[in-house]
Amino acid sequence: MRHGSKRFVAGFLVLPVGLYLFYVVWPFAQAAGYSLTNWGGFSDTQEFVGLDNYVRLFKDELIRKAFWHSVFFLVTVPLFTIVLALFLAFLLNVGGRGNRAGVRGVRGSGMYKIIFFFPQVLSLVVIAVMWQQIYRTDGQGLINGVLIKIGLVDADNPIAFTADPEPFLGVPAVLWWLLVIAVWGGTGFYMVLFSAAMQSIPKDIFEAALLDGASRVHTFFRVTLPLLRDTVSVAWVYLGFIALDMYALVYIMTPSQGGPNHTSEIFASVLNFNAFNKGQFGYACAIGVALAIFAILLAALQLRITRRDRIEF
């Protein structure tokens, strides 16, 4: 860098970095500090309790439940979203009929892109409120109403959706119903992301594969997927964060925010209960810090696992 340009760059950065330090980094540090105290949240006095809150964290039954529910989302949200988004992106970009020259998407792919992307434009709260009507648990619900009309569901025993704690494949049904919303809301964005990445792959690679007689399935697994590796791995990391942040859905969609009977507790709902219902902010901060460490480790781990030599094109 030339002499003077450093100062020039620094001059531009002082204000945003300062704001960032004060409003983002400093609260984090404060929260970490509070996590070592028994602060109740309403006064300006607190006692230092060392690592007590963290010790308690490991014995907390609700935290354990929240942990396993988060693991469920960490596995399923990225898996289903990425598979669905890849499938759609493939169809929209290179899935078109092969009887003509060139590689293209299915007919009307431009319109499909807009439709699939649409949930991304809505805020999570709007999505949750909308799904409340879809999931409504009596004959006035969109799904229940239709299923009752065509006789697939008993009117006296409608689907309970997010009020249903009964296990399905060993996981409470409420979590599966929340998963549907998360995947529905997330797929569009990742479809666009993968589409863009696919478009950056030179067409001649696909054409060469087609000339060699590769089928659609082969093209996808042998050409497209390997070349999208970087994008998919980043998508995986982001979706990991989304999976940890199911809070808005849990808060709005489930009975007693984490229910029924704790079957949809996640870290954030346990944190919320301890901070705002029990008045144990110190402990709640410890949960927050633990969650942050967990998220960072997870991201590092995911990037490490998916690390590989790049293919230049």
Add this chain to the structure above:
Amino acid sequence: MSVSPDSTSDHVDPSASASATSRRNVLRNAAAAGLLATPAAGLLAACAGGSGKKEETGGGAKSNDNPFGAKDGTSVKVVIFNGGLGDQWAQEDKTIFSKKHAAITVNMSSTQKIKTQEQPKMATQPSDLVMNSGADSMDISTLINEGAIAPLDDILTAPSWDTPGKTVADTLLPGTVKDGTFQGKYYVVNVAFTVWGNWYNDALFQKEGWQPPKTFDEFFALAPKIKAKGIAPYVHDAVHGYYPRWALMASIWKSAGKQAVIDIDNLKENAWKADGVLPALQVWEKLVKDKWLHPGKLDHTQSQQAWLDGKAAFIQVGTWLKNEMAKTIPPAFELKLTDYWQVSSSDKAAKDVFAGSGEGLVVPAKAANKEAAKEFIRAILSKEGSAKFAELTKSLASTQGSGDAVQDAALASANAVMKGASKDLISVKFPDFYADLDKESQNLSEELMAGRLTAQGFVDKMQVAADKVAKDSSIKKQTHEG
């Protein structure tokens, strides 16, 4: 917090591959930046607090007309909960207050998000008067344990606003002072007086010739006739566990008596195993098992609307019901309240009614203008203010005689329930005392009403939860005085 970071535009750009920077690094940096958009980050930030400055206005001269010495030229910030009762009544109180204290500015706002808005300010610069109510309210035990709200005993001994010769305490309905007293001090001024019970549509019952039941036996006899008409006998809020809990606790009180509930509140050993507790829950278990419930897991307004739409015959809720549903009550619909049904002929407190004061006002300990806040409370509790309250909300105020001038059938039926009540009012304290028991009892109430838990299971699990709280030395214990 956005779940899809803006920084993704970096790696969507295909030209990135041409640049000298490896795409991998761009992606990794973007991901690192994205970390700051993680849920953890938001939660961390939510925990952070701050320390602020303190400002006291100090008191002015005290007099009988101004017992707390509210000072002219100051302003008082009042935050009203805008829920089932609305906030129009508080505007009337503002008018009443300003007639006497024209030189004190009242800054009134209303919200449903009391905790979200007020909790962050409590340690530093709180509002002067906060109506701590609704689903998003601050936990009262925590507020008191943390010393965050001021005791208000001097309001009770102050002269009434507009009833000469009486103190404020003299003008309140029975139970109001007790409901607001914690650890021997009066902290919470409850402005509304609520009666809970089972509601029915009198027009429908007249037409069908049905008698509203007084006991569960009568209900079980009537239920098949109701169901034969294609109406579900009973509907309840299956989303907020505290709704069914009112009904369950009312039954427990009626069946097992006052002392049994006080023992439960005081975490006495085996309090949930006392005589009469189990049978009180078994009638509910039977109601669920016999399929008298409206299908679905509706929330409070959905269930209330289902009842108004004639899809269910009974719903249990408090007297704010009429105001909450005012916009959708059909013209010919006649809301009437009856007491909760008696459990059996061996009930120990069959005539006790579930009623009490609620919608509590608190004055933060660090409020800058406590004097004016207390004076405003005195205005709310005035004869004029409480009459306006009853008129506007169709609910009783906690001041005596508030509903005397109001012509309303629903309010009259609540008055009638109160007239038939014996001396003791049903009041349950453990949910206010202990957040863990509050949560557990809500969850178990939902489970019982969903048919996934037996009455015996409810009792056993509540006892385990109560024992756990009793043994936990980090939880400050409170006492429900008889």
